[in-house]
Structure formats: structure tokens, C-alpha cells
Amino acid sequence: MRSARALVRAMSRIVPRDERAAWREEWLAELEAAAGEGGNERRPTPLVFSLGCVPDALGLAFRGAAPRGLATDVRHALRGLMRAPGFTASAVATLAVGLGTTAVLFSMINGIALRTPPGVGGAGDLVQLGRSVEEAPTWEAFSSRAFEEIQAGTTSLESVAGWSVHSFALGEPGQARYVTAHFVTGGYFRTLETPAVVGRLIEPSDDVDPGAHPVVVLSHALWTSEFGRDRGVVGRTVRLDGAPFEVLGVAPEGFVGLHTVGARPEIFVPSMMNPGYQGSTPFTSWRWQWLNAFGRLADGATVEAAADELSGIAFRLRSLSEDQEGVQIVVSGGIGLAPWDRDRVLRLTTMAGIVCALLYLLASTAVANLVLARSLGRGREIGVRMTLGVGRGRVARGLLVESLLISGAAALVAVPLAMALDNLLPALVPLPVVASMSVDGNVLAFIAAVALLTGVLMAWGPTRLAAEARSGGLASSLRGGLPRHSRLRDGLVVAQLALSMGLVAGAALLGRSMLNVWTADPGFDPRGVIATGIELPEEGGDDAPDDTSGAATYLAALLAEVEARPGVRAAAVATQLPIAGGQNFGGFAPADRPDDAVEGESLAVTGGYFETLGVPILRGRAFRRPTGEPERVAIVSTATAELFWPGEDPIGKELRGDPAWRVVGVVPDARLRSLRSDPIPTVYYPIPLSMEGRLHLLAGSQPGTTLPAGLVAEAVAAVGGPPSATGATDLFAAMVDSMAETKVIGYLVGAFAVLSLLLSVLGLYGLVSYIARRQSREFGVRLTLGASPAHLRGIVLRRSLRLAGAGLLGGLVVAAITGRILSSALYEVGATDPTTLVATAVVLAVSALLAVWVPARRAARVDPVVSLRDV
Amino acid sequence: MPRGLGVSTLRILAAIRDGASYGLDIVARTEIPSGTVYPALRRLARKKMVSSRWEDPDTAELEGRPRRRYYELTPEGVEALAEGVRRMRAATRELVPSESGS
Numbered sequence: 001m002r003s004a005r006a007l008v009r010a011m012s013r014i015v016p017r018d019e020r021a022a023w024r025e026e027w028l029a030e031l032e033a034a035a036g037e038g039g040n041e042r043r044p045t046p047l048v049f050s051l052g053c054v055p056d057a058l059g060l061a062f063r064g065a066a067p068r069g070l071a072t073d074v075r076h077a078l079r080g081l082m083r084a085p086g087f088t089a090s091a092v093a094t095l096a097v098g099l100g101t102t103a104v105l106f107s108m109i110n111g112i113a114l115r116t117p118p119g120v121g122g123a124g125d126l127v128q129l130g131r132s133v134e135e136a137p138t139w140e141a142f143s144s145r146a147f148e149e150i151q152a153g154t155t156s157l158e159s160v161a162g163w164s165v166h167s168f169a170l171g172e173p174g175q176a177r178y179v180t181a182h183f184v185t186g187g188y189f190r191t192l193e194t195p196a197v198v199g200r201l202i203e204p205s206d207d208v209d210p211g212a213h214p215v216v217v218l219s220h221a222l223w224t225s226e227f228g229r230d231r232g233v234v235g236r237t238v239r240l241d242g243a244p245f246e247v248l249g250v251a252p253e254g255f256v257g258l259h260t261v262g263a264r265p266e267i268f269v270p271s272m273m274n275p276g277y278q279g280s281t282p283f284t285s286w287r288w289q290w291l292n293a294f295g296r297l298a299d300g301a302t303v304e305a306a307a308d309e310l311s312g313i314a315f316r317l318r319s320l321s322e323d324q325e326g327v328q329i330v331v332s333g334g335i336g337l338a339p340w341d342r343d344r345v346l347r348l349t350t351m352a353g354i355v356c357a358l359l360y361l362l363a364s365t366a367v368a369n370l371v372l373a374r375s376l377g378r379g380r381e382i383g384v385r386m387t388l389g390v391g392r393g394r395v396a397r398g399l400l401v402e403s404l405l406i407s408g409a410a411a412l413v414a415v416p417l418a419m420a421l422d423n424l425l426p427a428l429v430p431l432p433v434v435a436s437m438s439v440d441g442n443v444l445a446f447i448a449a450v451a452l453l454t455g456v457l458m459a460w461g462p463t464r465l466a467a468e469a470r471s472g473g474l475a476s477s478l479r480g481g482l483p484r485h486s487r488l489r490d491g492l493v494v495a496q497l498a499l500s501m502g503l504v505a506g507a508a509l510l511g512r513s514m515l516n517v518w519t520a521d522p523g524f525d526p527r528g529v530i531a532t533g534i535e536l537p538e539e540g541g542d543d544a545p546d547d548t549s550g551a552a553t554y555l556a557a558l559l560a561e562v563e564a565r566p567g568v569r570a571a572a573v574a575t576q577l578p579i580a581g582g583q584n585f586g587g588f589a590p591a592d593r594p595d596d597a598v599e600g601e602s603l604a605v606t607g608g609y610f611e612t613l614g615v616p617i618l619r620g621r622a623f624r625r626p627t628g629e630p631e632r633v634a635i636v637s638t639a640t641a642e643l644f645w646p647g648e649d650p651i652g653k654e655l656r657g658d659p660a661w662r663v664v665g666v667v668p669d670a671r672l673r674s675l676r677s678d679p680i681p682t683v684y685y686p687i688p689l690s691m692e693g694r695l696h697l698l699a700g701s702q703p704g705t706t707l708p709a710g711l712v713a714e715a716v717a718a719v720g721g722p723p724s725a726t727g728a729t730d731l732f733a734a735m736v737d738s739m740a741e742t743k744v745i746g747y748l749v750g751a752f753a754v755l756s757l758l759l760s761v762l763g764l765y766g767l768v769s770y771i772a773r774r775q776s777r778e779f780g781v782r783l784t785l786g787a788s789p790a791h792l793r794g795i796v797l798r799r800s801l802r803l804a805g806a807g808l809l810g811g812l813v814v815a816a817i818t819g820r821i822l823s824s825a826l827y828e829v830g831a832t833d834p835t836t837l838v839a840t841a842v843v844l845a846v847s848a849l850l851a852v853w854v855p856a857r858r859a860a861r862v863d864p865v866v867s868l869r870d871v
Numbered sequence: 872m873p874r875g876l877g878v879s880t881l882r883i884l885a886a887i888r889d890g891a892s893y894g895l896d897i898v899a900r901t902e903i904p905s906g907t908v909y910p911a912l913r914r915l916a917r918k919k920m921v922s923s924r925w926e927d928p929d930t931a932e933l934e935g936r937p938r939r940r941y942y943e944l945t946p947e948g949v950e951a952l953a954e955g956v957r958r959m960r961a962a963t964r965e966l967v968p969s970e971s972g973s
Contacts, residue, residue, distance in 0.1 A: 022940075026894070029937040033895045036936070044905065049898065052905025059910040072877060075907060388962055 001035050004050035011057035019060060027053050069394065070401070077402035087374055088406070091367045094759065095410035095454065098363030099447055100417035101752075105356045107418065107443040119255030121193030122296070127157070127303055128258065129293040129310065132328040139330065143289045144271075144282050146317050146324065147185070150293065153313040156306040158298040161191040162271065162291030163257060168240040170267070176239070178533075179222065179266040182257060183274050189217075191296045192257065198223070199234035199249025206248070207270040210283050216245040217268040220253040240269070258294060286321040303333035354821050355506065358814075359752045360450075362499045366759040368458045369492045371403055373766055375462035400459040407455035411447050418443065461488045493764055494807045497844065500756035501811025505840040506818040507753035510746035512836060513827040517736060520827070523670030523679060524578055525614035526731035528569075528701040531577050532712035534558070535722045536695065554721055555606065555687070556625055561715040562697065563608075567705035572608035572698050573687055578672045579735050588683050590644045591654035591661075598643060600681035601672050604688060610635075610667055612700040620651045620665030623686045630686035632657070635665040637682040655683065675735065675827065698731075749822075757847060760807075764851040768800045772859030779862050789860035796856040804848035808841055815840060879903050880911050881955040884948055887921060892941045912942060920948035 008031065012024040027050075034046040059071055081088040116123040129150070130139035141164065142150070151160045162185040169176035186207030194201060197220060206213050216238060218227070227233045237244045256264055271291065274282060282288035297306060310329040317324040375382070382395055536551045555573055562571040589597035607623040610616070618638065624631065634655055641650040641663075654660040661683075669679035687695070701707045709728040716722075772779075779792050819831035829836070876884070882901050891897045894912065898905050915921040921942045931938035944952070 025937065026940040029931075029939045030894045032936045033893070033939065044898065049895065049905050052898075052907075052909050055906040056909035056913065059913060071910060384966070387965065 001031070001046050004031055004046045007050050008053050011053050014061040015057050016060060016063075023057070023060070027056075070397075073394075073398045073401045074405070076398060077405050080402060081405060084374065087370060088409075091370050091406050092409045092413060094363045094370075095367050095407060095451075096413035096417060097755065098360040099410055099414035099450060099454075100421060102356045102360045102450065103414055103418040103443055103447045104421040105352050106446045107440075108352075117254075117256055117258060119192070119194045119252035120258070121195075125297045126192070126258070127295055127297060127306055128332045129160075129295060130330045130332065131289065132330045133326045134328060141289045141292045143286050143323075144291065145284065145286045145321070146289075146327075147291045147293060149317055149320065150310065150313055150329070153316065154295070154306070154309060156298055156301040156309045157295035158301075159187045159191045160293060160295040161185050161188040162293045163188055163259070164271065164274070164290045164292060165259075165265070166269070166274070168267065168269070169242070170238060170240060172239055176242075180264065181240075181267045181269050182259070182265040183271040184257075184268050185271045185291070188257070188268075189251075191294065194252060194255060196249040197252055198231050199247070201249055201251065202268060202270055207272050210272050210274075210281055213270040213272055214243060214245045215248045215270060216240065217248050218250050219255065219264070219266045219268075220250055221264070222266040223250045240267070241275070245269070245273075286323040303331060307331040351822060351825060354818075355503070355749050355752060358499055358503055358818070359756060362496060362503070362756045362759055364454050364458065365492050365496050365499070366762070367406065367454075368461060369489060369496070369766070371406070371458050372461040372489050372492070375399065396459075396463040399462045400456070403459040403462070404452070404455035407451040407458065410454075411451035414447055414451075415444065418447070461492075464488070490803055493760075493803055494810060496756075496760040497764065497804060497807025497848065498810030498814045500753070500760040501808060501840060501844050502814030502818040503749060503753040503756045504843060505811075505815035505837060506822055507746065507750040508836045508840055509819055509822060509826055509829055509831070509833060510749055512829045512833070513825065514746055516828040517675060520675050520735075522579065522672075522675055522735065523615070523668055526578070526735050528703070528706070529612060529698055529731040530701075530707050530709065530711070530728040531696045531698045531731060532709075532728045534573070534695050534697045534712065534716060537722050552630075554719070557719045558697070558715060558721060559606065559608065559625070561719050562699055562712060565711060565715065567701050567707055568711075569700045569702045570608050570612040571700070572606045572612045573695050574603060574605040574609055574698060575687065575695060576603045576672075577696050577698070577729065577731065577734070578613070578670065579675070579731070588640075588681075589656045591656045593644075594656050596644065597656075598640075598681055600640065600683065602683045602685065603672075604685045606687055609684070609698070612698050614700070615667050615670065618666045618668060619649070620663070622665060623684075630688065632659055632661055633664040633686065634661040635667055635684040636663055637667055637669045637679065639669045639679055640681040640683055641666050643681055661685065746825075757844070761847045761851045764800070764804065764848055765855060768796060768852050769855040769858075772796055772855050776859065776862050779859060780865075783862065792862075793856045793860040796859050797852060800852040800856065801848075804845065804852065807848070808844055811844065812837060812841070876951060876955045878959070879907055880915070881952060881959070883908060883911050884915070884920065884944065884952040884955070887942055887944050888949070888952060892943070893939045894942075897942075915948065916942075918947070918951075919945055920951050921945060 008027045012020055015023045031046055034049045131142050147162050164183045166181045166183050167178050168181045170179045186204030189201040201217050206215055233247050236247050282290050314327050314329045317327050537554055559571050587597045587599050607625050610622055645653055650663050653663045671679050697712050699707055816832050823831040886897045886900045891900050898908050922945050923940050923942050926938040928938050
């Protein structure tokens, strides 16, 4: 009773002012009456009764706004839909699934590309800058020197800022964990107009001299997880790579700068704190291109003006350094997806988008088919209504209202569905997308627009039928005089079959790709190999970088310790992990022909590397165990050997270097970057002991054993080395993960394929049932005249299978197109792989046959007496 | 009144003719949902087919409840109801032969 009253009061707000008081008084009195003297059981409960105030109030509020009789149409349609709950529920559910999935995809694009990243102000005036060269357009970062030139030279940009991704070990030695950091220039937060949540953010004065500003800004997430949102964190000291840094403040929740795709930054550190690499720092270098740049337009400046000005600065850069030869500065207006991420994300979203669109098309086709079937069955009702004087336009409007009600209800269901799916999205997307993808106004508007469009399109078929019914008049409509064959309906079923064949074929292709990934041979064997990051011990501080024998001893001891552990077959240390992490592009050339230099992969490893990864040494030998300063030797891949010394024995040849590197071994080519990339020329060097930074320790297990993730960390502790990461990467899992895109699209398409197959089989079933019912009288007559049931069955089957055949033929075309679209996610299977297409066609043919057989058999069994009576 | 009143509206008019005086009463007698009855009453009032008056406040107070709004048919309403019934009869005659014919 209380909620009923509340409803009346709430609704009274929309009633026109002059009627409001009376309206409320009347309804409250009615409620009172409904609640009292309960005796009459035909009377509704007060709450149900009170619902009537909603249309009443709406009617008064929008009086005159709606065309005459619209309310009646809505009521009529609603009643009609309620009378067919099965039809209504399946139509709404099917459309809602289609709408929901499409909306999720839209919200992904919305989150990544359209919405302003959190914590960024005045986004409209931001521009992103990229370094390119004339010959090969690209989008790269800038060197510190170039960045300074841009900063000093521009007037169209009011400020310029740069950032770069780094990682730090956060915490006390022994308990540190790696966090993702952004090095940011002093103007970074100002340019983004980002406010601090606590304390203050990095300012220009915090980023002046190299190494002089040990300060850090925490991300909101890190502040929450590590400091329990303690506001007193400002001024505290945290350790980054062992050194003390003072906490300045906390960035806004969700702030990632402009970096919407990639690992979420957990801390922000002044760019001048970049420790550099092997003793050198980037601050005075032209070559060390590390700063991603963006700027804010000055008042009145346009993106075009900024681009013109910056191309002038680019010419200046060319004259300043040889390393800037041919350099261009490209400008991209607006924020959203960083230009270098666009390709990757675009490819994924295009594929997902097309798959979603296919599904949506299929869902709406299926529902259109249902609506059409229903209106065919309602021919008699429509005929009666027209005879009673309801105009043709009015009937059409009624049908439109009904189909809009269905799509509207589907939209209402789709919103919570999209919200639920959105929460799953981050887990599904193979890219670490950090943008928020929640449902917002844009997404709601998208759902509403698509639903409206669908509603209008769905009404088209029934409306046309109504027009045909009118021409036949009442008498014909009473005889069930709607057209016997509906081309439209046939067409819908064919389209449905074709679309679902496309999806099933796509799913099959992706499934085969995943199988191929599992059995792929990248040129090494990642099964049973785990890898953990380790550090070399510091040798008596920075003053004694030459004393490296300690490092060699340490590595040898550590490797011996690991190999002595149970289950370990072999172990090695390398600068990079195949596929799972890191790549180092380097140039190399034969010592006697420096002009023949090629770019390829170069990595440093210890002797056991090839054994650990099951790579055979084709010629020569592996590296020796680390004992002191490593030998000046190299091992080359087959591709390198054939490139430099075709037809010759590469052993003993030399690669350019000072002194030169002598080739001591040849190994087979391997796909070190990803399963998709072809092997590139590779050179392996022994690990240099003056190396700083992180190394990877690889441990291969004996067959049938699984190595514990903490194995390396324990071994490091046992030999007293600097603490390493505690986890381990499983190389095989990493290899499979590297194909996550294929996996995700595969799941998506697979789920849709099952759904679509179901939809189209149901559609076919419905159609054949309908044909059979339509012809049941004719069949009755034929049976009476002596036709056999088999003959009747044949009639139904022939017609249905013609449709199925047409659907399958069309499906081949759709499947070929789907394959082409998905081709970048496929692995070692052709986009129009004949085996897959044939198998798909067989699956669909069998499903279609089943869908057709049951109603056809039923039609043939018709009882002549019943069929003749039942008109 | 070009197209005439719908079945629900006619039934509401009939209920009022037969003595239903306020909204809930009409809903209970006709079993037409309240969401149909009230908007129909507003429309009928606009077409001057029904008129409404407020219950005497003293009577309501005596029974310890808020005053109700009572509806009654106007002469136009009586005429529209009769016309609607005639039309329904005609339509039924057209329908019945085909139904009894099979």
C-alpha cells in the first residue's frame, strides 16, 4: 500500500499542473477503496491496481503530443504480445543477446577511443606528437635533445610533455616487486590538467637535473593497495630499485595519462631520474629516442598551425644531428587511442565488430522471421479489423508499434546484459586495455538507436503482408487468405542459414588455428621450461665496474645450484626470452664486409641455453660455462650463416666487432618474437658480465616433471644473490598466450556460432512447420484421394531442402568473406580452407535436415478429417 | 465520432450505465486493467460522454476515507454507447455465419 501511494505521488509530478491536485486526490481515494473491504475477489490487489496510474499520468502528460489513437495501438500491441508469451519472450531474448553483445563492443571502442581518459582535463586541446621519417612513415618517440628543441621552438603549443614506460623494483630489498612506472617530464601533469588527489603532482621544478629529483607520484590503485588510502603517505619514503624516493602525492583514480592500451602505470617518476643503461643516460643523446610526446594547443592555435610549425622544427632537427636525418614530426589532434596502438586495437575491434554485426543481423533476421510468421497467423484478425473500419495505415501503425515494443523491451534487457558483459570484458581482451569500458550515455544512446532501427525494419515485412491482406478483403482473410508462399520469409530463412554458416565456418577456422598453435614448432621446445628474472650482484659499488669475475662466479654457482635441484634437466641465463619477453634488434655484418650489415635479433645467453630449449647445435659447439670474461665468440642461426657465407662453412668466420666475434656454432632458425613472425637472422653472444639490468634464468624440466615456480628464487637465496622475482613464466603457456587474440576471437565466434546455428535451425523448423500447417487441408484432401504419406512428406521436404540448399550456397560466400576478415587471427590455416568449408556445410546440412524432417513427417501423418475441419 | 469507440471503452460506458460510479468499481466490474480504465475515462470526459463530480466531503469523512470522484454518463455518452452496441451487433452478424457454417 505504501509503495502504491508512493507510485501515485511520483507519477503525479508529470501530470499537468492544473489537474495535478485533483488527479492525486482521485487516485489516493481509489487506492484507499482498493485496500479496504477486500471481499470482492475480482478486484485487483492495490499494488497491481495502482500500476494503472502510470499510463493514466503519461496519457495526461503527453496529451496531444502523440498521434490520435497511439495509446490504443500501444495497448492493443501490448495485449497481443502478452497473449503470446512464448513468442514475445523468444523474440525479446534473441534481440537482447544481439543488442547486448553489439553494445559491449561499442562500449569497448567507446572506452578506448572516444572517451577522455580519466583524470585528463581540456582534452579537446591536446595533440600527440610522433617522430617519423620520410621514407618509412612511422610513429616513434623522441630523444631528449629533440624534445628540448620542440619545447623551445614551439609557440602554437602552450606546453609540451613527454613520458616513457619503465619498471622499478618497489620496496625494501628482499621484498621488492616490480611495478610499472612512467617517467614523465616536468610539464606532464600540467599539460594534462590533472589534479592531485593527495599532496601534489610532479612539476617542472621536479625535473631539472639528471638524478637530482628522487620523488614519486603514486597511482590511485597503488595508494589503495599498498597504503590503504592513507593521506599521510605524502612525504614518506619508498624504495625504488633500492634507492629512497619521497612520495609527493597521488594521481586521480584510473589515471593512465594518454596511455590507454598497455600496462597500467603504478608510479610516476621525473624523467631526469632515468638511470640509463650501462653507465650512460639519455639526457644528452640524439640517438636515444625514448620520450613519447604530446602538447596542449595555445589559445587560438589549430592542429594545422601546430603541424606547420612543427614541420619547420623538424627541418631544424635535421640540421642539428646526423641521427635526425629525414626526421618528420607528425601531429595527431585529440586524444583517445594513442596512434601507435591504433592498428592493433583497430584490427581486433574490426574483427570483433564484424562478428558482432553478423550475429546481430542474424538475431534480428530470426526475430523478423518470428514476427512475420506471427502476422501470417494473424491474417484473420487483421482482416476482421479492416472490415470493422480500421484503416490500412492504422493497421500498419499497430504492427510497427508492436515491433517497436519488442525491440524496446530487448533494449531494456540489453542494458543490464551489456553491463554484466562489460565486467567480463577486461578478462576477455588480450590487450591490457586500461581504459574504463563501463556503460555510459554513449552506449545507452547506441543501444537505443540500434533498437529503434531494428524495430522499424522488423515491421516492414508484416506491414507489406497487411497491405496484401487488404486487397483480398475479409472473405479471403477469413479463409486464411494470406499468400501461400512468402518470398520474404523464404529469403529470411536463406539469409539466416547463410549467416550462421559464415559464423560456424569462422569458428571452425579459429578452432583449427588454436590447435595449430598448440602443436606449433617455433624452432625451440618451450614445453616444461620456466623462466624467472634475476639480477647480477653489484660489484663493490659503482666505482668498480670492471671487476666482473664475481659476476661470472655468481652465475656459474647459481646455474649449478639450479641444475642440482630435483627435476631440472638443464638451465641457462639469457638476456631475453623467446616469444615471452624482450627483443633486441641489432645490426651485424661479416668482419671483412661491413657494408653487408643486416638487422636481426641479437641476444646474449649462457652455454646451456640451447640444451635447455632443446635446440640442436647443427655445427660447431655451444658456449662454455661462464668462468671469467667471456670469449669473443658468437653462434649464428642458419639464416644468418646462409646470408653472410652462402655455401661456406661459417665456423671460424668473423662478425664485425672490436675485437671481432668468431663464429663457433650454428643453430637452426627459430621464431623468437612470435609464432606469426618468420624467423629472422639471429646472432647469439655469450653473456657480458658487465651487464646491468635484468636477466632471465631458464630452467628446463626432466620429462614428466613440473618445476615449482619458486625454484629460481630459492636457488638465488641459497647462493646468496640479490633477490630476484619470485614468480616464474611458463614458456609454453606464454607462447599460447601470445596467440590470445586468436583465442578470444575464437571463443567469441564459437559462442556466436552455436547460438546462430540454433537460431537458424529454429527458423527453418518454424518455417517448415508453418508450410505444413498451411497445407494441411490440401494434404487432407490428397490423403483422402489416395496419396501416400511418403509422397506428402516429399512435397514438404523438397521445398524445404531447396531453401536449405540456397542457404548453404549463400553460406559458402559468407564463410569465405568471414575467413578473409579473420585471416589475421588465423594461424597456419587458409581463410578458405576447403576441409573446413566442407565440414561446416555438412554440419549445417545435417542440422537443416533434422529441422525439416520432424515437421515434414508430422505433416504427412495428418488426419484428413481433422485437417478438413480445421480451417 | 468517425470510427466509433473500441470494445473496452464501450464496456466501460456500459459499466457506468449499470451503476459503477468510481474507477475501482469500474475496474472490478469489467475486469479491465486500471491502466486502461483511467485513460479511457479521461478521453470520455474530454469527449463529454461522461461527467464527473466529487463526493460530498462530509459523507467521505463520515466513512473515514478520502472523497471519491464519481462518474456518470452524459446524454452524448448514452447515445455513443447505443451506437457502439449497434455496430458491434452488425459486426457479429457478419462473423457468425462463417463460424456456424463449417
